Amino acid sequence: MGGKFREVNVKSPASKREEQILSEWSAQDMVKLSVTAREGAPPFIFYEGPPTANGRPGIHHVLARTIKDTVCRYKTMEGYQVNRKAGWDTHGLPVEIEVEKQLGLSSKLGIEEYGIEAFNHQCRQSVFTYEKEWRRMTERIGYWIDLDDPYITLNNDYIETVWWILKKYFDAGLIYEGHKIMPYCSRCGTPLASHEVSLGYKDETINSIYVRMKVVGTANEYFLVWTTTPWTLPSNVALAINPAFTYVKARRPEDDCIYILVRERVAAVLGKEAEIVEEVKGEQLLNLAYEQLLPFLEASGPSFRVYGADFVSTEDGTGIVHIAPAFGEDDYQLGRKHNLPVLQPVDKAGNFTAEISPWAGRFVRDTDDEITAHLKAEGKLFKKERITHSYPYCWRCDTALLYYARKSWYIEVTKYKDRLIANNNKINWYPEHVGKGRFGNWLENVIDWSLSRDRYWGTPLNIWRCENCNRLDAVGSRAELAERAFEPVDPATIDLHRPYIDDLHLKCECGGRMTRTPEVIDCWFDSGSMPYAQWHYPFEH
Template identity: 25%
Template sequence: MFEKVGDASFIKGEHEVLKFWEQNRIFDKLRQQNAGKPKWNFLDGPITANNPMGVHHAWGRTYKDAYQRYYAMTGHELRYQNGFDCQGLWVEVEVEKELNLGSKTAIAEYGIDKFVDACKRRVLKFAARQTEQSIRLGYWTDWDDPDTLRLLASKIGTEEVVTITTPSGKTESGTASELVARLGNAEWGGSYFTFSTENNETIWTFLKKCFNRGKIYRGYDVMPWSGRGGSAYSQMEVADGRKLTVHRACFVGFPVLKKTNEKGVTQKVQCKDGEERDEAEPTRRKLLVPMTSNEYLLIWTTTPWTLTSNVLAAVNPDLEYVKVISKKKNDEAIYYLAKDNLEFQRLSKEFKEGFGRPEWAWPSGTPKLKSIGQIFKEQGGYEVVATLKGSEMVGWQYEGPFDELDAQDANGGFPEVVANRSGAGDRELFAKEGVAGIRNEKTDHEAKIDRVSEFATEFTTKYPSAISCHKVVDGGRDSKGNPMVMAGEGTGIVHIAPGCGDVDHLLGQRLGPQMCVPIAPLGEDGRFLDGFGEFTGREATDPATAEFVFEKLKQKHLLVMVEQYPHIYPHCWRTGDELIFRLVDEWLINMDWRDEIKEVTEAIRWLPDSINGKERELEWLTSMRDWMISKKRFWGLALPIWVEEYFEEKEIDGKTTRELKVDFEVIGSLEELKSRAVEGWEVLEGHTPHRPWIDAVKIKNPKTGRLMSRIVDVGNP
């Protein structure tokens, strides 16, 4: 029935078909044939023009081409436009490698203008390469001439006038920067580029609409952060960098100082001398050692460095807890932990089956985890002497493991210019004024550090120190109503560091600054700031830092056990380094209008039905936090936000107070910016609206008449 195929000559045949299409202008004839017929619009989600296409890109493009061919065959007029993603950290990373630049500081020293030009050249170079690959694949769309893109790339950063022919046949002349700014517009045709001025202005317009509705604000949040990259990471970037990691985790005791719960019921605290007192003496005072506590909250953590910044301990009010006497020789301490956790077989399923992927099997050489009961037995045994509800513990006061640090004793949190303005969610004072943060980044604000410090000194007197906040609190529930503190892994008592964890930060915001102030211990480089004693300068993710924590805890007789704990942890996708969670100031969109988006979501037909796309989208919209739109990098959408910070004096009860005000304006287009510019427009003119040229433009504050400067942040993808 079928003849045997010998030499099929597939590649030769493909080239012959491509030549036939080109010589006979088949694609153009198809478009002419369907002109004026019912329209069908396909929006091409762009791939990043940063490297040659991979096989996975070819798969996606084949699917896209098949959809468009089908609708063309059924008599529809199509738009036919490919897209290239151009901006963001992906491109920066490759350019850093090309230029042998290893840090943000190195980029700044090299020159932001030269670095941004190098990013543009790389995008144009690989847009040309991907265009050729896509044509070879047989993908029909309105392509730019790859040689034209290479010509533009070679002239970026020069004032030389270039003449090009656009895909629509128009002849255009200008500098490479002027021409690149217009790529993909409807008059020229060709692929759209996300670094084009049209694309950037479209996003500016959206942000302006959000601003007019009062949805833009500057706030604090705890974000995954790369110390080497000096930037926060998006959810997608974090997902790309998840790895199975073995950390040195520890069990540690927090000394109980006073057992007065929220209902005012007080119990005696057993002290080291065996006596029971209404309140134990903190060990940090180094005074009456026998009067220090012999009762401890049992805490477990996989990130020992965060113990330096502990503020609270969270329990589940509905769980049963046990009071356990350790039978360890010469140290019969009392510990509190969740009853169900005492003999819980920790990660027993993962020990047998791994962590959900073939490559995530239980790490070789990592012992099976011990239950807490087994740990106590190996140290001499234990005895359960009482049970109580978590609700009976809420309100208890304890001593933190590193309360001797200056940061722990700073009113309002630490450091002043970061932690205090977060106010752990104090929007009443700041957000209503369009304010929710002071940047702790000297490179951006050297001229006003003294003014900010003056304000911070006044502000901190309103709020307690972290030491004063050390209490047991209700851990609360998540957006689905599930308790945040669960039985199982850990001890049922969670160490809360609002400056080091996103869930911790949310709890701090809920409680407010009178109950919880944040400690933000790390600088941009992921190292401890001043105020942390012997920890200052140490890198949080360095294994030596964890060992230093253990040694300090051991000296204080607080360390119960150290173990190897395997779990999935986020890493930087570009360097492989572990990420930290850091309290940073970012610009956000308040998402209290999410119901409007949900209405649109409901009106869309989601295919295929089998993947429950609509339900997943609605769930994401329900649980998402405010939308972070900023990133502290160089190559990306220049956020169109101009600010002025200043002090305003007010008379309150006969007393003059100075309040820091932050006015900001969002610009919706280049036309609006030009009309409002009072300085620097000539620097930007002739360039795309990117750093550093746009940073030179100043506008006038309509409230004060003084100058406003653009924030240095770029858009977060």
């Protein structure tokens, strides 16, 4: 017969029994013992994703840590050695926004007036505000992990490894600077990467509008165009149709105007009583000219004409798409193809510039109703409809994102996309649909990583540009920085953060002086570097 389990006094509070077990584990240093007892055994590699310690732990952290601890204990029981190094994510906008609230700041201008050095000092002080609460929660739920020797993303050793990785990318030609349509938070003053955008979608009900754009050389013919973003109409420079579709010229019984739209949308837009006067192939509409809708800005080149595009559909709208190259990826690419001007009367705060005089200084999304009223007064509004759609908001500050053309630094992930997909297919996912489905689908549609952030508290982007010949170069270590800098640098004491790193200049091959590009990097890249940076590889271990 087998032995009996030890009897448990069920009348004793569970919390008291748990505290007793925790006390016994602590006395035996069980966290350390669970690793050292397996010295020489095959390793099971475990990575602890870093939380931010300037926010309190929540119940979701308890759930995640319970799952991770279960796996680590199981693999230890199987005979593996499982090193478990804790970590702290200490950079990025979550930290900055918390400090802004404490200091009563509300913009990047406010931060710069306060001083980058003083602001970053406050960020450094704030990142471990709730470290005791995190430690207590971690120990109380019995999560075995080394909290005494954690990796910390703000440490120079960690940053140095991140720089080493970035230099590898740079030397391989996988980092580039380019203009792209980016999801941009005007409150935080920085673009977001695609994985960040996915965190903040909300359903919202808005006015969508149909506008009439008059065909040049006609008395009463108009292109009917639908948009959900009236604020982008001052930047319109073209219309897009699908050359393969059939379009019509149609009228309503109560209206003498002739409207041009795709055949499939006549009843939905004009009503069942609409009369089709003529059918035309989409290709017959190409290069037709129309009058500028809101003539606040001058546009050069082949503007205010109709172009063909395969992204135009018949599912909604009119089959005619308003093109503003500054505010949409499809628009931007069509504009590049046909050399269209990019009209961008929106500043970094998301406000209209002085050229759009009726709404200058206003946040663009707040002007939609007034622009609609203006169009109605000028006889250019056909109708408006209430629609509910999903729109992205900043996951950090809850500001509606804007899509517009910005210069940023990118990692060219699309160059090695096939390798990512192939490696993902080798992983034994549990449950399978997460890896093969959700994550796999994301990899199939991966785009280049928006690496840079126009902010202050983060790992500085380690790229310098020559003021003389415009040459770019990346620094991969503190020793290289000390060797190449004009100014004296002590690798042992230099703080790699802004603003100190901004004051260091490199010697260029041409003899000129190189200045660092001012951005910091996406803090998700910090976290993703953890498998190497937690060990200060390759400088140690």
